[in-house]
Ligand SMILES: NC(=O)C1=CN([C@@H]2O[C@H](COP(=O)(O)OP(=O)(O)OC[C@H]3O[C@@H](n4cnc5c(N)ncnc54)[C@H](OP(=O)(O)O)[C@@H]3O)[C@@H](O)[C@H]2O)C=CC1
Ligand SMILES: CC(=O)[C@@H](O)[C@H](O)COP(=O)(O)O
């Protein structure tokens with residue numbers, strides 16, 4: 472039996488992870504961490520009865536403690552998140568947290584040599600150099616849950632890394648794929664939240680619409696697969712059937728295809744290196760699509776993608792600023808404090824004002840992250 476600790480259990484990936492675990496007889500949910508959504512957490516923990524529950528704050532802890540129908544250890548806050556991610560009983564940590572808040576629990580899970588199923592891309596964007604150095608030191612594999620990275624991971628299985636030409640990451644185009652720059656001016660939040668192919672959390676759905684999601688994924692791919700930015704291409708593929716591709720030196724291209732259902736890559740990461748039957752959705756029926764489309768992505772139309780490449784190539788603390796500014800700007804948009812196009816403006820300004828620190832340590836990363844957020848928020852409070 473494998474004990475799973477699920478961080479971000481009330482989220483879109485978290486809830487789908489619970490559904491996957493319910494179908495896997497050799498796996499049990501040992502611990503469940505969430506933020507503020509107590510009633511959602513309650514419904515999920517009552518299904519799988521984890522021994523340990525970690526809430527985001529004291530209020531959520533006290534509330535869930537009162538409502539829960541069985542005996543469980545309940546704690547709260549960052550220290551508890553790190554403790555649960557690294558404790559002896561955990562075999563696999565699923566990091567489905569949203570945002571750079573996932574950095575410290577990830578480092579602690581790595582240092583305790585846990586298998587990690589990794590969805591929390593912001594952590595790799597904010598401090599990829601620290602995470603990968605620790606992963607190397609402790610011999611831990613980060614098994615990608617993000618669909619593009621799960622695809623690349625599968626395309627690379629058994630291949631020699633020095634025979635890789637480039638990664639080709641696919642992008643759906645998000646909610647406003649066919650809009651011109653002018654048409655983006657008056658877009659509504661409700662429309663931005665309608666992703667054409669995936670049902671996901673609010674933040675990543677907005678990231679898809681700005682194309683920052685693909686930018687974050689380029690940086691995530693750089694770190695996970697140790698590939699330089701000039702060997703990572705992005706291509707628009709509106710159907711999200713091909714999840715990504717790898718080109719090798721003999722010009723063979725490997726692609727991974729599948730129904731757009733995140734439970735498939737979640738199960739892949741949990742069961743790796745095995746594959747197990749999957750019964751939660753229908754297999755891919757290419758005849759339903761008949762045609763697959765591919766288009767160029769322009770940096771003029773999608774400046775967030777340009778900024779992500781630039782920040783990734785600049786390195787040091789630049790991606791930390793990119794990520795923190797994006798997290799704050801998206802939240803301001805979701806809170807109706809800014810319009811859609813101001814998201815990219817706030818990020819651009821934050822990057823321009825920042826003096827890049829080379830090889831920042833954890834303390835510097837955390838300071839840059841907080842400072843970026845504070846500077847932007849000071850204008851809106
Ligand atoms: N959704 C998807 O299909 C995909 C998501 N990803 C990535 O996976 C990650 C999660 O995405 P998604 O599931 O959509 O996000 P959601 O917003 O749906 O969920 C985020 C989770 O993180 C928890 N959380 C947030 N802040 C804290 C905190 N301070 N302490 C403890 N828990 C916290 C939330 O708790 P609560 O809600 O209770 O406050 C929630 O459980 C992101 O990095 C995203 O980019 C990658 C590929 C696909
Ligand atoms: C399901 C998943 O992995 C998301 O990151 C998805 O890729 C979003 O789609 P786009 O960013 O391509 O619109």
Ligand SMILES: [Mn+2]
Nearest residue numbers: 617618619688
């Ligand atoms: Mn993705």
